[in-house]
Structures are given as structure tokens and as C-alpha cells.
Amino acid sequence: MKKIFKEHPLSGEQLIKTFEDYIPEISLKNKSLAIFTIGPVQSFISAAKKTKEYWAGSYLLSYLIWQALKHIMEESKEGENSIIYPYLKNQPLYKDLRNEEITLPTLPNRFLAILENNEAEQLLEECKKMVENKLLDIAINLFNISKEDKIYKQLEELLEIYWVLLPLEKSKKTEIERYRSLTGMEPANDISHYSLVTSIIEELMGARKNIREFNYIEEKGVKCYICGERTGFEPGIMNIEDEKKICGVCGLKRKFSDYLKTEFGIEIHYPSVIDIATADYKEELVSSLDKDELNQLLNYMDKEFGNQDYQMPELVNGLVGDVKSKSPEEKKVLKIKGTYFDIEGNELKESIKVKKLLKKINKKYNLKLNKYYALLYMDGDDMGKWVSGEKLKHREMTPEFHYLISKSLTNYSLKFVKRIVEGKGRRGKLVYSGGDDVVAFVNLKNLFEVLRELRGYFSGNVFDNQVNYKASDGIIREKGEDILTLGSKASVSMGICIAHYKEPLHFVIKNARAMEKKAKKHIISGNRKKNAFAIGLIKHSGETREAVSKWFYDDGEDIIEKGIKPLLNLIQKEHISQSFIYTLKNEMELLEGLEAGDILDDEIIRLMKRKITVDEDEEKEDSKRKKLQKQTEASLKVLQQIYKNRYWIEDNKEPNNIYNFINLLEIIFFIGKRGE
Template sequence: MMEEKIYESFAENSSNVSLFLFTIGPVQQFISQARKTQDLFMGSFLLSYLTFIGMEEVIDRYGPKSIIYPNLSAQPLMEWHLKRCNINRKSSISSFIDQPTIPNRFVALIPESEESKIIKLAHKMEDIVRKKWKEMVDIVLNKFKLIDKIRLDKKDEDCNAVIKKQTLDFPEIYWVAMPFKKDGRYITEEDFKDFFEEVQKENVGLIYHLGYSALEKSMGIRKNLRNFSQINEYGKKCNICGTKEGVIKAGMGSLQVGKYISEKEALCIPCFVKRALDKYLGDKVDGKFIDYTFPSTAEMASSNFKKRALKDAEVQFNAYIDDIKKIVGENVLRQIQVKPLNKIEGDFNNVVNIEGEWFFEENLCTENIKKQFGIEIDDKEIEDLRKSLKQITDKVGEPNPYYAVVLFDGDNMGEWLAGKLLHNFEHIYGSDLWNKLPNKVKEELKTSIKNKLLAPTIHSLISLSLRNYSLEFVKKIVEDDHLGKLIYSGGDDVLAFVNLKDLFEVMRRLRAAFSGHIKIENNEIKVDWSNNTGFVEKDGKLLLTMGKNATASCGVVIAHYKTPLKMVMDKVRETEKKAKSNTEKDSFAISLLKRSGEEKIIVSKWKYGDMDVLEILKELSYLFRRNQSGVRISRRIVYTLAEEFAKLKDKCGNYIAETGIINTEIKRVVLRAVDTVSGNIGKEEKKNISKEISDVLKNLYHKYDDDIDNFLKLIEISAFIGKEGE
């Protein structure tokens, strides 16, 4: 039968094959339960690492090619696995081993169809993952001599019972399998009648497509039957998760206030192990986690200030660090030393860097230093530190206390992976197989969008495209070319911290790279909306991308570095949903959380025709920035426009002005707001520049369907970002 021939093509002539889906969680809940940035990152890495530990069993039994998703080519953890097997295939990507690039789920095509063998495989994988988690717990607790110090409040349970009770429900592990042989026969469309309302029997080649769709439906059903274990605990709850009792506190064992715990924190065992995971990882993954530090929100906010200081006030910068060392001592200095961001490390040599919070004057006080390090210093010494810091700010301006969290996600990935968004079938199966199909079947496949089929080859190509995006482009965009730090990049989804100066350009490049609309020049990734080929040339190789029809949405939160991280993470997920809910998706949303409690939210498409919205916002933010050559725009323009437009509303609050009036108002207000900061620019040139700016703003306004409020928020956020250095 033709059906069996197609089946054999994807089964690689194996008579027994199954689709196998394995996933570890919880994801959003576990990762977002964070008080420090290190909690956030380590939660991501932990899930990525444990998923790969489970995946290793499939790799060792059936080979890496059995993994359909994610693509394992040059994956850092895969390179690490090969190295442990004495196979050295180190690539340039191997240095990313401290990045969570393995998603929390994988799909494999395994040469097994016997139920008992599949169950045995799944249970073996589950056992391996749980043993690895227990090993992590034991090693981390032993590092701090906590293993015999832990008790539940008001309980006499011994430490082993407490450890077991608090760790038994992590991680959540789910798996499903879809064999393509049943009772000694190949499965047919009839076998899927419980999954789908209607399956057309005459369609050839549906088996893999239906099998994968049924696999995903089965996983959804399985997750609805979540594992549950009753845990009754009393006393103060963990400061991170808020569910288990906080049994680990500063002063227990060798655990002191500092990197791993704050003065009044009480953490449960899983949350503490997540935060201190680097103590377990140590030299396990190429030594990347020895003396590991992850930038704080203050470090992210202050990174452009540091870049300016190292460029224009290096002597004062180093003198300030020396002054801190003299006053607080070398031991404290070691505690606050952190690795600089990749971009700073790449631009400046041998940077001695300390935590970003020490560059904000508000943190230079006796109470703060005593709270963090338990040492007493007098007011005179504080005053000396402030004077030393002022030597820097007098030259390069103040650090901006705000930073951004970026959550990026491909649109409709479920439909891509289910085959619903695939292109013509003659391109999917290849000409040889396509030509063998009956004409009646060809016509049916061509005309019915419902029957676009997913084949293993296509599934693998999608995985390859997502792998290329995650490993070849995302880290370079966020960390190497800009002031940013990745939390995770596992295919189509990205979570990152970004300094405000680089926010708009990072967003632009992430979106363009996802659909392949980029080019690489002089080792820099640049946006190129004219590249519709679906390929990007890098280092002499053509890299496959998702292609011009792929879209993505992005949520961004701009927050003060002292805003609770949990609040910021909840808000960024909410903001991403606003972007996803915009017409046809392919949008971004930005939420500005001011420290005063005021919030501004904008939602926009990435592009309107040929107009690149973020490119305009980037240019506006540059013009709002002081101390730049040429011109600048007064930030009062936002309030002036708002006041003028308010006069154009009727009693119900609706704008009633005609387009011509709106255009005239924009032109007039811009002309008054534009100022020259260069003696070489005369009145006529200023007038021309004002016209260019007003034309851009008028175009932007009309692209938003005359939504004046959203238009004003766009300008306000650009102005807010442009205040860097004041």
C-alpha cells in the first residue's frame, strides 16, 4: 500500500517505531518564583539541565538522530555529553554551556512499539532525573553543612524526613508515546477516531501528522491529571515560593548573609537549591560555574553608566573601587565583585567590576552596609564614598535606575509544529514521492488546507531553524552586541534582561532574526527586511531560519531596579499576552512601571508597511538624550502635545479634530520643542530638522489609526529611555 511506503520513509525502514514526548515542569511557576535574578536564571538552567539528563537515555540507546525536537546539532550540553563519552567535537557554540538552550520538553522517534518496553524506558528516564535532583539537593546542602541542621518549626521530624518531604514533588515529569504499530499491524486513520472528530480515509501520508497531533493532545490530557501529594507544613513560609516552610536561614551551618541568602530570608529546600545550584554545578560543565555570578537588576540598570565611566572616567572609576576597598575591607569587596556583562568585558580589558547597586548614591549609607555585611562604618567614611562617586557622575552623568525585561515568543508555534502552517506538499515530500502519488490525491492535498501534513523531515527542519535562532543569533544579539543578559533561549522563546539604552535595537534584531530578516556584516547582526530567502549567511555557511512568514510577539517591562522581581516577572507575562492578543499577533507591548506606581502600556505592530516602529522609537530616544551633538527634543513635548490634543476632545472624551489640525499641532509643537546643542546648526537647518521629526511623528500617529493616547505613550516611553545620564 502507498500508505505503508510513506510510513516506511519516515520510520527509516524500521518495523517498530513510536513518537515519544517527554517533559519536565513546572516551567513558568518554578522559574518566575524568584526574589533575585540568580533565582530566575538558575531555575531556567535547572530545568534545561534535567531535561537533557533525561534525554541522554534516549541518545545513548538510539542515537542523537532519534531526537526530532530540539535539534541537537552543536547544542552546548550535547557537546558536553560527547566530551564525557570521549568524543571531542567542540564547536564555537560550546562556550554557551552556561546558557539554558534546551527546552523543558523533547520529541523523539524511537524504534520501539511494544508497550512494556516504552514504559520501561520512560520509568528509567524518570528515575534518572529524580536521582539527579536528589544528588543536587544532597551536594548543595552538604556544601553549607546544612544536612543535619534542618527541622520543620514546632516539629520533631529529623532532617532526612524534612528533606524528603520538601523535595518529593519536584520535578513534575510527564511522558506520552504514540506507537505506529498496533497488534502486529500498521496503524491507520481509524485508530485516531477518538482524537479527532473527522479523519478523511482517502488521504495518503496522514499517519505521522495524525500521530504527532494525537501525541500533543495526549500530553494535554495527561497534564490535566496532575500528580498531587499532600504536604502539611507549619511555621513561616518560604520567601520565594510561599508554599513550603522556610527551613533554611542565615547562620545555619556555614551559611552567612550574602550571595545565597539575605538577612531575614527563610527558604525551603528546593528554592535554596535552585539559588545555590552553582555550588553543585561547580566544575561539572567545563568549569563555567566556578565563582559564578549573575548580574542583578541594579547591575543591568547601571551597565551603560559603567560603560560611559570606563570610556571617559576610568581613573575615577578605579579610584572609587579602591576607596570602597579601603573603607569596607577586602573581604567585603570580594563579596560585591561581579563579572561584567559580555559587552563591557569585550570592549574593555581587565575590568574590576563591583555590584551595580554601589553606583547609586542612595545605597551609600551606614544602615545598608551594616545590614548586608554586618560591619560598622561612620558617617565620615560614607561621605568620602559619596564624594568619590561624584567624581564619576560629574564626568558621565548619573546611572539610570531602570532596566528592561524582554519576553519574546514565536507566534502560532503549535500550529507550525502540527503542520498547519506548512507550504505546498510537493516541497514537503520531495519530487520523487510526490510524483508517485495518484492525481486525485495530489489535487486533494493541494486544495485542502486542512490536510497540510507534517513529516519527520519537516519537523526536523523546524527544529533546526529554532536551534539556529537560539544558538547562532540570540546570544550574540543580547549579550555580545548589546548590554544584555540572557535568562534562557530555548528555541522560539527568549527571556532576557536588557539595559534601556539598547532596548529598542535588541527587540528589533530579535524579531528580524526570527524570520531571517537579517544580514551579518563585520561580525555584526543587522536588520535587513529585504532578505526574504529564509537563509542567513554566517561564517561562510547558510543558516536556515523560520522564514518570512514566521511571526513573533514580545512583552517588555521597564522597571526600577528595586521593584520586586516577582512583580516584574508577573507583569512581563501579562504584557506579552497583550502583544499576543493584538490583531494578527506579530506585535510588541511595553509596560513602563514607574517607581511612583504609575504605569504606561503601549501595544504596537513591529512594522506598518515599510515603517519600522522600533527604529523610529530608537531615533526619538536618541534625540531626547542630552549631551548629544546636533539636536535634542525637550521631553516637555509629551505633556505639551497631551495638553493641546486634550482641547480637541468632545464632552465624551473622543477626539473630533480633523487630520489637518492634528498635523498642524504636531508640526507647531515639535518646532518649539527642538533645540540645538551645536553652534554649527542654524535656524534654517533647525527648521528642516523639525520638519523631518514632525513628518515622522505624523506618519507614526496615522499608522496607529488616529489613536492619540497610544501615540503619546510611545513618545513618552522614548523620552523616558532617552533621559540616560541625567
């Protein structure tokens, strides 16, 4: 089996043959290629004060594009086979509308389809109408408003929907001419006809978006406090409990879960950031405290807050491990809202007794509440190059291959991403998972495992259920199934923001996105760009740190598995003192200007080894210390690749590579120590 895919990424007749069940017969006679997009995306999604609004923005776009896809499936001559991207089968919305799975947005904000020439234009116009009407229907349904209402008008003006159509039967010569006149460039010599058409249609779409019609009317009055863009209204008229004014668009996002409830009977319980941050602490509480202690804690909470106001309505899937095996007390403790554990927080301000008890428990069991969480943004690298054929062997791009690319992306987002982020013991929550894009909240305890698996599974770098960058044929084998991925030529860049739960969410979103851009701009020698991750840490004190690294360097050593995780482990077990960072920084100032090389490398290792501590009774065995020193040295050697492979950013600026490395160490310490 393995041999067949030797030529993968997505190459060769063998591959198509193996997966032919997934590929419809696509004839191009009398057909046009269509591209359809819904916007705005970023401004719409990231205007959010709460995690649930953030999720709702993502979900709404996914839900709206589904209306268009469904229309194509039902009304076009070739039905669902005409849709080239995204791959539809297995999509939760496709499978079953009343399934709990549908609460995860998995559809991108665009689709590509091959449609009959004589039906295409009408279908696309209908799709546009269906999407627009759906949004307004939701608003009417939720707010009981009429077309004359200002809220209605705001929603009417929200969407930017564009489509472009290109006949597939023009000669290649004609297409080359068109490509030249559009881009002012020559297409690559060996580009396939289909790639040429997809490149042209993307160009046309880009141009179309640039001349968007602006019906912009300057709105008067107080602005909405969430988006700051549109006029805000009294929240009461939208049945929203809030003190500040909110616009119709942000109001719709806030109330969207009510719509899902009435329409599909689905309850949405989206955890807040503190519930994500504290998930591991709660589990430690449950496993440390005995039954009497658990009851005492619940008792105190009951007395102080009554009516179980301190509990989440539901245990959120993924946030805690095996719920079934838990006792009633344990379940109740796991359901306590994260804010009720924050001794310095507002909820416990007046609750002296609860605070005292928590302090006692923390001391007795050596527990520490983590108030920080991570938000991650992942984006596939060079996705345009896949479709244009640049990433494929022999540039043999065809609609069939395009279909397989879509299929690989859907495999990834549906079969792996949810499990990696929300699976057993992962304590994360997805905001969005569609194709090469992932947005998720993650508890810091599992952050690095989640990052690494998201990266490894994307390119099928998995062997025996373990991420392995040195082995890949692009097929992941699970439970007797061969699951196609894009293969080892594919990569992702990721931006991560680690923030305190009180940090305003829109700020965290902005930072995570900025980090993703930083990872994309990261270049090392040999002009190797992207394929990296960047972490931004915003401390509650306002201090920030940033670090960027490749997932692996030339030797293929896994930076996270071989470098970060062993070090983190030593920090968590309190074998390395944080004073290492200060010493290192001081020393680096003295060594300013020293190039990366043996002297510097050895010095860093020497400093770290000196900071290894062992317990007194272990002190007797010198071997213990030696063993730990050896482990430290091994993981540092892997991490030193980060500054030895000096990086710069796209505009040719070279940042301080040593400080980038030290920042990463600081971030690792911060996570290991659970905050300041």
C-alpha cells in the first residue's frame, strides 16, 4: 500500500484510482467554473466581547454559505457533484441537521463549482438571494422586526456577496491571453488548462471585491459598544440584557443561539475563557480532594451564592475528561464556573470563607489556579499553489485533483481537528474548523500537544498514531481506513496568543492573528518561509513576549516534542529554577555581539545545568542530578536550532534571534509555572 503513494502529494493515476469512489465524473463540456464568496469575514467575526459571540459569528457565516450550497445541490443539473470545493459529504450540516455536531462551523466562506453554462448565472443569483434572505429571516425571527426597522436595515447592508463565472471551454491560448492582460505576467510554461482557469477566476474575484459597491450611509447616534462601527440601540428592544447600546448585527450574534434552539432544538453551551483556563485546575481538585472535602467546598459555595448560581448549566464537551465515571459531587465541582476559584477576582471579593477554604486546599495539595488560556489561529501555507498546480508533481492539476484537495481538507477538519482540540483530556474548544483554517481556545496544560498534532496531521506526518515529521506518505491509517491528507509538501503556520482571562477578547483575537502573520513571514536560509508557529504572551501586568519557531529544522527534530515538552516537564516538576532566565539575560548582555556558535551554545547549556535542583533526599544520589542535566542538555540542543537557523522577516529585517530564543524559554517557564 505504502508504495502506491510514493509519489503523493496528490499525484499519479494510482492515487485517483484508490480514492475514485470520492471523485465524481466531471465533464467540462458546456460548463463554467463558478466562485462564490460571502463577506465580511474578519470584521464580522472578531467584533466579540464573549466567546459565544465569537463562535456565533463563525457559525453564522458557515450556516449562510450552507444555504447557497444546498441550493446548488438541489437545483443544479449535476447536483452535489458540481461542487468542487468544499468537499460536502460528511459535513455535519450535510449529514443531519439535528445532530449535535452541527454546532461546529466547518464550512468556509466560499465555494467553487462547475455548472452548466445555461443554468449558472441564474443559480448564482438565486444563491445570493437565499443567503441574504436567510440572514434577514433569522433577524425577523429573533427580534420580531419589520422591514422598516433600523435593525433590519443594518442587517440588509451587512453582507458582501460576490460571484464570478468563467466558461471552461475557451482554448488555452485564449486563457493565456486573458491571464496576461489581467496580471501583466506570463503564466508558467507547464501550467494546466484547469489551473489557468482557476488562477484567472481568482484574479477576477480579487478585482470584483475591489470595486465593491459602497452604500455607506454615515450612521448617527451612539455607536455599538461591541463593533464600534454601527449605531447602537437599546439592548432591551432585542431582548438582550446589557447596559450598553448594541447594533443589530452584534445583537444578532449575541442572540443567535436562541435561533438554533427554536429552529433545531439545540442548546449551545459555549464555555467562557476562564472556564477554559481553569479546566485542568478543576480536574486536579476533583482528583485530590476526598468526598468530605468536595462536599465542604460545595457547601461553602451553596451558602455563599445559593441557587447554584456558581455553576455552569452544563458540562461542556471536551473541557473535562471522562465525565461518566465521576461521582455526583465531582460533577458538581467540575461544573463550578471558573471565576469562583479566582481568589483575587471579583466574584469572591466579599466571600472571605470561600477564599479561605480555597487557599487551604491549594496549599494542602500544592495546587495553583491557571488564569491564562490560549487562542490559536491556524492557516494552511500556500493554499493557492496547490490549486495552481505548483505543489503537484508534473503540474497535472485537473478538477479531479481539485476534488481530492477538497477531500483532504475536509478529512482533516472533520476527522482529526475536533479530536485533537476537544478530545479526551484535551480541554479545548473549537471556534471554527474548516479545511486549512482552525480557530480554537485551548487550556495551557495541553497547548503544545494540540499545536503539534494540528500541524502533523495536516500533512499526514503521522506514523503509528504519532506525529513524526520524518515519516510520511500523506495517508493516515486509522481503524483500517486510509485517510487522505495533502501530504508532506503541505504545511501550516500558526499564531497563538496566551492571555489572562480578563484581557478583552477582541484584543486577544487581534494578537493571535498578528502572531499568525508573524509565523507566515518567518524566513530562514534557503528562502524557506512559513511552516512556523509564533506565540504572543500578554501578561496581566501588561508586559508582552513574542517568539517564533519552525516546527522542525533541517535535522527533522521535532521542536515541540524533543525541545519544549521535556523542558516544560522539568519546570513543572520544579527541577529548574526560573532564575535561569534572569541569569541568561544578564549574561547575554555581557556577551552582546557574540555570534551563535560553540561558545554561546555551550554557555547557555552550562547556565541551565547549573540551575537544576533536586530534592534533598535525592541529593544523595548525584546520579539523579546528572540524569536531569543530561535531559536538559538534550532538549536545549534541539531548541538552540531556533537561533542557530537565523531567521528574518519578509521585508528583510533581521530581529534579534537570541532574544527570540530567550522569549520562547520565558514563555515555556510561564506556562510551566502557571502564570506569574
